[in-house]
Amino acid sequence: MRNRDRGWALALTVATALLLAGLFCAVAYRAPIAQAEAGGLSQKIFYFHVPAAYALYLCGAVCCGFSAAYLVRPTSQNNAWARAASECAVFFGLVVLTSGPLWAKKAWGVYWTWDPRLTTLLLSVLIYASVVILRVFAGDGDSERRFAAALGVLGTVNLPIVHLSVRKWGGNHPTVITRGGGGISPEMRHVLLLGFVAMTALSALLLWLRARNAKQHDRVREAEDELDLSDVID
Amino acid sequence: MSDVSQDPGLGPGLQRPPVNSHSMPATPEARASEFVAVSGSESENTSATTMLVTAYVLFWLLLLGFIWMTWRRQQSLANRLQIIESKIANLRSGEGK
Numbered sequence: 001m002r003n004r005d006r007g008w009a010l011a012l013t014v015a016t017a018l019l020l021a022g023l024f025c026a027v028a029y030r031a032p033i034a035q036a037e038a039g040g041l042s043q044k045i046f047y048f049h050v051p052a053a054y055a056l057y058l059c060g061a062v063c064c065g066f067s068a069a070y071l072v073r074p075t076s077q078n079n080a081w082a083r084a085a086s087e088c089a090v091f092f093g094l095v096v097l098t099s100g101p102l103w104a105k106k107a108w109g110v111y112w113t114w115d116p117r118l119t120t121l122l123l124s125v126l127i128y129a130s131v132v133i134l135r136v137f138a139g140d141g142d143s144e145r146r147f148a149a150a151l152g153v154l155g156t157v158n159l160p161i162v163h164l165s166v167r168k169w170g171g172n173h174p175t176v177i178t179r180g181g182g183g184i185s186p187e188m189r190h191v192l193l194l195g196f197v198a199m200t201a202l203s204a205l206l207l208w209l210r211a212r213n214a215k216q217h218d219r220v221r222e223a224e225d226e227l228d229l230s231d232v233i234d
Numbered sequence: 235m236s237d238v239s240q241d242p243g244l245g246p247g248l249q250r251p252p253v254n255s256h257s258m259p260a261t262p263e264a265r266a267s268e269f270v271a272v273s274g275s276e277s278e279n280t281s282a283t284t285m286l287v288t289a290y291v292l293f294w295l296l297l298l299g300f301i302w303m304t305w306r307r308q309q310s311l312a313n314r315l316q317i318i319e320s321k322i323a324n325l326r327s328g329e330g331k
Binding site: 091 | 308322
């Protein structure tokens with residue numbers, strides 16, 4: 001790794017760690033407790049549940065962009081970023097899908113309901129998970145990469161449906177911070193903003209780590225192929 | 235139920251509930267004779283603190299798991315690079331002879 005890259009990586013890691021620590025302190029000591037109908041104390045899950053969903057959208061957008069770029073121009077760089085973004089999308093999707101039901105149990109009385117947003121989000125996460133599984137088990141040839149890229153674009157096409165499902169089809173999900181919602185108190189807004197900043201930093205760091213890892217994997221594989229070839233020629 | 239009394243102040247058809255309806259039934263006949271399914275829970279009594287702490291612990295476990303998987307993949311790449319380097323060194327020493 002070049003010195004400049006190392007400096008950026010270190011700065012991003014330290015910034016992410018500080019932001020996450022700050023977020024959890026703010027949630028514990030600054031964020032007020034919401035009304036009982038919203039889940040009371042468990043409503044504090046909101047401060048990383050919603051930012052994690054936003055980070056999922058962010059990774060989905062990166063996955064869509066680089067997957068489409070790979071379909072047009074199949075380079076190792078585009079493939080590495082598309083792969084990294086699908087893995088990070090699964091990670092943030094799992095965070096949303098594990099934290100949401102725990103809050104829902106307190107606020108709605110059930111862990112899971114086939115609410116339009118929950119169902120469409122589950123579908124998106126399953127699509128990204130299928131991209132990851134495909135890349136792991138179906139080989140790393142050009143046709144597999146193209147298929148995974150097409151699936152990555154499909155997963156992201158579903159994300160606007162996840163976002164708009166509450167407005168279009170209703171359901172149990174609160175519409176507090178979307179258009180027409182009642183909003184949140186200023187103290188809650190500050191903590192939520194910190195959550196968005198922290199999750200942006202975390203998604204940038206994880207994306208960079210996984211993409212770097214995928215690019216190195218490609219270079220090692222190429223070197224191994226060349227060496228085997230030279231062994232055969234020798 | 236046998237201990238339910240008529241209350242003139244409640245109007246026709248309305249009955250005053252037993253004084254202590256949640257206490258143990260006084261007679262064997264007053265016991266529940268069936269269980270009826272209801273949708274959802276009648277009253278949510280799970281601890282909010284437990285839910286909050288579980289959610290945060292799960293978040294950290296998922297994050298640490300993801301970082302650990304990345305680190306393991308990086309270690310595997312480092313091992314493969316070492317093999318490549320030793321192969322190249324062998325090839326170079328072979329060319330030198």
